[in-house]
Amino acid sequence: MKCSVDELLTFFTQFYAKSGLSDADAATMAGAIVHAESRGVSSHGLARARMYYERLLRGQLNTKTELTIESEGPATLAIDGNNAPGMVVGNKVMDLCVEKAKQSGICFATIHNSSHFGTGSYHVFRASEKGMIGFSICNTDACVVPFGGVKPMLGTNPITIGLPTKQYPHVMLDMATSVVSRGKVLYYEKVSKPLPDGWIVDKEGKASNNPKDVFDGALVPFGLYKGSGLSIIIDMLCGVLAQGKNSRQLGSFHSSGLEDSNTAYQNVGFCMGVIDITRFIPFAQFVNGIDAFYGEFKQCPPAEGTEEVMLPGEIEAKQAQKCLEEGIEIPPVIAKEFHELAAQLGIESPFFKE
Numbered sequence: 001m002k003c004s005v006d007e008l009l010t011f012f013t014q015f016y017a018k019s020g021l022s023d024a025d026a027a028t029m030a031g032a033i034v035h036a037e038s039r040g041v042s043s044h045g046l047a048r049a050r051m052y053y054e055r056l057l058r059g060q061l062n063t064k065t066e067l068t069i070e071s072e073g074p075a076t077l078a079i080d081g082n083n084a085p086g087m088v089v090g091n092k093v094m095d096l097c098v099e100k101a102k103q104s105g106i107c108f109a110t111i112h113n114s115s116h117f118g119t120g121s122y123h124v125f126r127a128s129e130k131g132m133i134g135f136s137i138c139n140t141d142a143c144v145v146p147f148g149g150v151k152p153m154l155g156t157n158p159i160t161i162g163l164p165t166k167q168y169p170h171v172m173l174d175m176a177t178s179v180v181s182r183g184k185v186l187y188y189e190k191v192s193k194p195l196p197d198g199w200i201v202d203k204e205g206k207a208s209n210n211p212k213d214v215f216d217g218a219l220v221p222f223g224l225y226k227g228s229g230l231s232i233i234i235d236m237l238c239g240v241l242a243q244g245k246n247s248r249q250l251g252s253f254h255s256s257g258l259e260d261s262n263t264a265y266q267n268v269g270f271c272m273g274v275i276d277i278t279r280f281i282p283f284a285q286f287v288n289g290i291d292a293f294y295g296e297f298k299q300c301p302p303a304e305g306t307e308e309v310m311l312p313g314e315i316e317a318k319q320a321q322k323c324l325e326e327g328i329e330i331p332p333v334i335a336k337e338f339h340e341l342a343a344q345l346g347i348e349s350p351f352f353k354e
């Protein structure tokens, strides 16, 4: 069954407003869920929407979302996120970085006491849509083995870098440092699909295709020791420079927080930054240059079994356009869950209308 982008935005804004968030913050949360789902990143879309809601109800996320700026320089910000939802914190920090970069050319921000921020692109687009380069990293609770180890010590620690373009979709490299995000494995579990090879290991460190093995097993870093190394650096920056907890200390996003007061708030660390292109070259020169680059790669002859070379963010941008025009396909199990929740909460359901 399908729902339009607007129907889902309206529904999830009302849904999150029931959790005690302001209407503006509820709209930010809804935007994050629909952004992910419409870009084909279902791991961070509707399948996760209820978890954030329940964390808000249980007090594991703060419904008051003011940030505290702990220290500030001409091009730096050190921020306490006060345990508000990471989607709201990330959006607000990116906007602060954009404003500061207009003044100082660049801005680099560290954030602690934050929580799961969904897809990095949701935040980084706020810079690229203003004609600036944006980037973000964050850490997550340990669920990935380091290269050469069998104990999960790293998070899926994502990195996102976005560049504006003129005629092509914004270049948006947005990826977990594990082969795939944990959310993608949980999505396969939710819709009962076996995993492709090479995504996870079981509790003995042996390769597995059963998504349920991720619960006591682990994900694997991308690119062997290179992905493992990048993830270690992200955890160091988020866990030390940003003063968040490190991946081993972080409370699980999936924990109810009831069994241990330590897990009530996650205290995720983020680092985010923005670069004002015009401090280096005129904006037109930059976007024309990136477009020329883009076009060159589109001319690359495809390898066997591939239709064309895709640039970072291109697959997601095409999917988002399709969803905007044709609606978003929702798996029945997920539509049923929210249809029932809508009835309980007294919200009009956009699901099963036909």
Ligand SMILES: NC(=O)c1ccc[n+]([C@@H]2O[C@H](COP(=O)([O-])OP(=O)(O)OC[C@H]3O[C@@H](n4cnc5c(N)ncnc54)[C@H](O)[C@@H]3O)[C@@H](O)[C@H]2O)c1
Binding pocket: 041, 043, 044, 116, 117, 118, 119, 120, 121, 138, 139, 140, 156, 157, 158, 159, 160, 172, 173, 174, 175, 176, 177, 178, 179, 180, 181, 182, 184, 309, 310, 311, 312, 313, 314, 315, 316
């Ligand atoms: N908040 C968190 O704690 C957290 C943790 C991990 C991941 N995430 C999010 O999960 C999402 C998915 O990450 P992932 O690593 O599982 O996704 P993925 O494996 O699909 O990789 C995504 C990146 O690779 C590019 N890509 C995908 N297929 C491609 C192809 N065939 N050719 C060229 N480029 C291609 C995409 O454009 C995108 O930039 C991201 O949005 C990330 O921010 C969030």
